[in-house]
Amino acid sequence: MKTSTFIFLIFLQIILSANVIAGSTIYKHVDKDGNITFTNRPIPNAEKISIASYSRDGISQSRSQTSSNLPKIKDSTQNNRDTMRRKILEKELVTEEKLFADTQSSLDHISIGPDISNSAEKIVQLKNKLFLHQRNISALKKELGK
Numbered sequence: 808m809k810t811s812t813f814i815f816l817i818f819l820q821i822i823l824s825a826n827v828i829a830g831s832t833i834y835k836h837v838d839k840d841g842n843i844t845f846t847n848r849p850i851p852n853a854e855k856i857s858i859a860s861y862s863r864d865g866i867s868q869s870r871s872q873t874s875s876n877l878p879k880i881k882d883s884t885q886n887n888r889d890t891m892r893r894k895i896l897e898k899e900l901v902t903e904e905k906l907f908a909d910t911q912s913s914l915d916h917i918s919i920g921p922d923i924s925n926s927a928e929k930i931v932q933l934k935n936k937l938f939l940h941q942r943n944i945s946a947l948k949k950e951l952g953k
Contacts (some may be wrong), residue, residue: 832856
């Protein structure tokens with residue numbers, strides 16, 4: 808078995824097992840370039856992945872039993888943890904914004920260069936990186952907004 812196939816199967820199993828716990832529907836979308844996207848939101852031309860549902864009551868019960876066994880911590884300790892987490896997220900946001908700007912600059916430089924025909928693959932790679940940085944920035948801002 809190829810390594811990429813093995814990794815894909817592991818990834819698919821993780822996605823499917825997470826869906827069983829979350830109780831939501833998973834969609835698989837393959838775009839014109841062959842990029843595969845798994846999401847819980849319907850996408851036009853996406854394939855709905857059929858999986859068995861799981862009782863939400865069973866999840867709620869196990870969570871309440873587990874949470875009662877957890878150690879109690881002081882509010883000040885939790886506040887310190889929250890503050891540290893926020894600083895880490897802010898640092899990650901700054902890093903992602905810098906990487907986004909650097910990638911955009913590289914893309915602009917290639918786009919105006921004299922040898923555009925040889926750079927088509929590089930442009931696609933940079934656009935993909937740009938999209939990932941943009942998605943990370945959005946996720947970080949959303950998390951910091953909570």
